[in-house]
Amino acid sequence: MENYRDYLQAIDNVDHRLKVESVLQWVCDTFPQLDTKIAWKQPMFTHQGTFIIAFSIAKHHMSVAPERVTINRFSDEIVQSGYDHTKELVRIKWEKPVDYSLLERMIAFNIKDKEGYTAFWRK
Template sequence: MEVFAEFLNNIDNPEHRARMEEVLSSVIHKFPDLVPVIKWNQPMFTHHGTYIIGFSTSKKHMAVSPESAGMIHFSEEISQAGYDQTKQLIRIPWNHPVDYELLAKMIQYNLEDKADCTTFWR
C-alpha cells in the first residue's frame, strides 16, 4: 500500500479515503502477483507490464476501469450490481456497496485474457 500512500492522502473525505484504501487492499490481498503502480495520478495494477485494472475518485463516486474489453464482457453484471457505466469505466457511488466478487472476476478475466499481451493497453 506504500505506493498508494500519497494518492490516498490526497483524498479529502476520510470516508472516501477509507473506502478506497479498503478496495485497493482487497486487490493486493486477493491478487498478490499484481504490481501496484501510480500512473496518470491514479492507482493501477499491472501484471508482466500490462494494465489489469485501475481506479480513480470523484466527488460522487469511485471509478473502476478494467479496459473496454472488460466493460463489454461484464456489462450485464455491472448493470445488475446497480453501477453506472461508460465504455471505459464503472462508477460506484460512495454510498453504494462494492461488489468485491465482480471486481475479482474482472481482474481474473484480464489476467487470463491478457496473459500473452506484450503491451500496456490491449
C-alpha cells in the same frame, strides 16, 4: 500499498479515503501477483507489464477502469450490481457497497485474457 500512500492521503473525505483504501488493499491481498503503481494520477495494477485495472475518485463516485473489453463482457453484471458505466469505466457511487465478487471476476478475466500480452493496453 506503499505506492498508494500519497494518493490516499490526498483524499480529503475520510469515508471516501477509507473505501478506496479498502478496495486497493483487497486487490493487493486477493491478487498478490499484481504490481502496483500510480500512473495517470491514479492507482493502477499491472501484471507482467500489461495493464489490468485502475481506480480513481470523483465527487460522487469511485471509478473502476478495467478496459473496454472487460466492461463490454461484464456490462450486465455491472448494471445488476447497481453501478453504471461508460465505455471505459465503471462508477461505484460512494453510498453503494463494493461488489468484490464482480471486481474479482473482472480482474481474473483481465489477467487470463492478457496472459502473454506484450503491450500495456489492449489494441
